[in-house]
Amino acid sequence: MNALLEIKDLKKYFKTSRGLLHAVDGINFAIERGNTLGVVGESGCGKSTLGRLIVHLLEPTGGKIFFEGRDYTNLSHQALLESRREMQMIFQDPFSSLNPRMTVKDTILEPMSIHGMFGGDQSEQTRHVGNIMDAVGLAGNLANSYPHELDGGRRQRIGIARALALEPKFIVCDEPVSALDVSIQAQILNLMQDIQSERGLTYIFITHDLSVVKHISNDICVMYLGNMVEKCPAKEIFKTNYHPYTRALLSAIPIAKTGVKRERILLKGEISSPIEPKPGCRFAPRCIDAKRDCFETQPDLVEISPRHIVACHLYSNVRAIKK
């Protein structure tokens, strides 16, 4: 397999006054070059923390990150700086992630100056800014505008342009369309797909909305309170899904065709605390199928069919996969 990125047993625990908060608790996956992995799950399940760990905005508590086969887990200051050229992140809120005092041009130029791109040649860098603005659909006459002068869609185009400035191979897209109007969402999603195929980019696309990643992901990973509960090819998840939490997520997506009814699964019960979590499956208190085992031991990931894995005691008769 030609994996560009592989993570093994990745963990991030935050110290809080009430104990250790297990934000990301042992995630494993690999992404092939040019592919998109959609990461879905409700608020607080650890999606952004996972993305930040991968691009080294946070240091992991445990586990490993491999990029192009090299160990990228604990980088020296210099190696960290170099990794920025290969891995970038696009943030959910284009307004708060942009410096209000910097023009469009300066925002895109900044990473190039820091990294001394084009041997520090400023006219080459400025030409590159023009090319990127063009690639993300920002008119050249906006170069000297400030973020507050632009609408949400254009602001997110600046966020994308800045992520592209260093010509990375891999981008974590953290809810890049959630803050935008529905009509603008489709434009930005299309733009991101075009850029991906033109530049052979690899994406992790984080969202709480499965319908957003449906068309753009090769695989989908479903997270629940720091754990990966199911992962499979995107095309498959809508037809064949196993984890009760995945089923509940899917039931919340409206069906466009009239006359088709889908029964909405309303989750009851208390959400477990991610602080010093109890043993057992973290979804058990909300799961309608939970049995005794589910409250006592954490389920292993099992491979139900090729490339389709799930962590749920309902399928514990299937052999666990090796980590």
Ligand SMILES: Nc1ncnc2c1ncn2[C@@H]1O[C@H](COP(=O)(O)OP(=O)(O)OP(=O)(O)O)[C@@H](O)[C@H]1O
């Ligand atoms: N710096 C931090 N210190 C302490 N706890 C944190 C920190 N950052 C995140 N957390 C906690 O880690 C958990 C995961 O947070 P994270 O932001 O990764 O979730 P998310 O899935 O991205 O949620 P959302 O959909 O709301 O963006 C949450 O319980 C959050 O409160």
Ligand SMILES: [Mg+2]
């Ligand atoms: Mg988040």
